[in-house]
Amino acid sequence: MNRLLALMRKEFLQLRRDTITLRMMVFIPVMQTFIFGYAINYDVKHLKTIVLDEDRSFDSRELVAKMAASQYFDVVGTVGSFEELRREMDEGRVSSALVIDRDYGESRRRGAPARALLIVNASDTTTSTQAMSIAAGISNQLSVQTLARRAGWKEAALPVDLRVRPWYNPDLRTATFIIPGLIAIILTFTLIPFTAIAIVRERERGTLEQLQVTPVTRLEIILGKLFPFILIGVFQLTLIIGLMVFLFRVPIAGSVVQLYVSGLVFMAAVLGLGMLVSTVARTQMQAMQLSFVFLLPFVFLSGYVFPIDGMPKVFQLITYVIPARYFIEVIRGIVLRGASLPELWKPMAWMTAYTVLIVGAAVLRFKKTND
């Protein structure tokens, strides 16, 4: 026990001298929270739009006004010809263009199909999908009005009324979706490389060998090394939760304690991965680069940015071996839906199983590489 305390004390002394790493421990979570919290935004609004109105009637102006009122389209100007429209689109000055047919108003009055065309820049699929669904909504609304008027209804009551109610994130804010998952990403980004480097550095400098001729056991070496990183992880967890709740106004619907419990399990998995990296890498540089091997799948195949349901089957299968996938499921459950750990037993069980597997493999390999 005294030996373990001595090891931990040494680790903290070293950490205290390493001011760059210390600053990174704070700076990385804060920077990432800001970038992901503010910059990633799926709710595309204010698409720059130009109008080619060949009709110039009351009805055509009504359509333009409706589009503008949706806030998804900002009408920034009008053009006189299709060539001019194409130029505006090609040169990227606008992202969408509304073309209203010459007899749009006339057709509406007669009850014939009134035609308009919305052109969107679909190179960005998120933007265009959203534009299309908004346009379809406006089109339906106007159609219903016309039909109701023709049928002589005073109030437009729809024969079928299918509504969407966005639970757990009623304002459909991207930050609400992104920030809880960010906890998993930040812990991965900092703890894997830092742990791997800390161990490889000891081996590189020969101090690991010096430790191994002392009566210190390997378990003590591992625990002494990992404990400070668990504290750092808890500190980062607290930092991100603080930013999430107070800056991004994403309240925690479930239990904070359970959030920390699941966080600790995930940290153990990540520290284990860091140790695994350290058993393969010979230099600190290699440790850094190898750590990055884990980072991309953890970001993109964990359901953090892209929904797993939307991935091709093969990639869906890969997500099962990524511990971050389960952790993100658990955090979103606790933070957004107010679920409890017993309710989240399935991802929790998977995550715990992987943690045990990873830590076991890491300890075994650590023993082997130092034999």
Place this chain on the structure above:
Amino acid sequence: MRAETSSRAPLPPGVFLRAEGLVKKFGDFVAVNGVTFDVPRGKVFGFLGPNGSGKSTTIRMLAGLLNPTSGTARGFDGLDVTDTERWKSRLGYMSQKFSLYLDLTVEENLRFFGRVYGLAGPRLDERIRELSGTLRFERLKDTLTESLSTGMRQRVALAAALLHEPLLLFLDEPTGGVDPKGRRLFWELIYDLAAEKGMTVLVTTHYMDEAEQCDELAFILNGDLIAHGEPHALKRGISGRLLEVDLESAPFEALAAVRGAAPLEDAYLFGLRLRVLAREGRVDDALSLVSRLGTPAVAEPSLEDVFVDLARGYAERKAAAQPPTRMVTT
């Protein structure tokens, strides 16, 4: 007495450590090939051999850093190397890399290693004070280890290895990169420790002048122990006779003239002096050969001569033992 210790005869009182048929294989490569020797109590035991000969591997097995493939080591009056924790807590180890934490101060390093060996409180303070006095680095206690010179780091590393007053000290090429003055100070200290505290020292070195000062020596080559004994005995055991001729000039021509001659085992230059090793039984022929170049005298062989001679004998024995067509192992 436990059954397992009583089943084997205890080591004789003069023997502090015994390596018994130590073998270490890395895959197909045999790094240490069944090495057996005794390290006498309270003596400085030198372990010599070129790089890659297996001397570091042997010392690492004896220090409990590597598990031997087969064989074992006994020592510390009744301990076995497999009793890792007790074995390690009684030995001190210092390697050529002077493995200290560079980002800690001298005192922080010493406190850390002291605690790891179970020292604490006033005893730890006292040991640090004592050693920093003996090794003369009191004034540097608060200096970051990183900014110390190699020689100073070596002293601090030695202090770290001595904090817990080990009964056996392993020194793996401890003086590499240290200036001559530092080396002398270091060796004086090592001898004091062996003489006054009865500490047993096992040291590996490249430097023949350091080897010369050891109480006993072992030579290792290609994982085989090729000789073992006191320096004087080893020198006496050299095959043939070493002759020396003072040359006036043209040393290389003189060397070329005698090199390869039948009565000579070896010939080499030592400044303006030509040294030849006469073959056993052909000393007279050798004398008449070299007296053409100057007046020969019988010289005392150095350990280097001994080592070269031993290596040659080893190579000849190996060649003789080898079948004419080499077996290819797959």
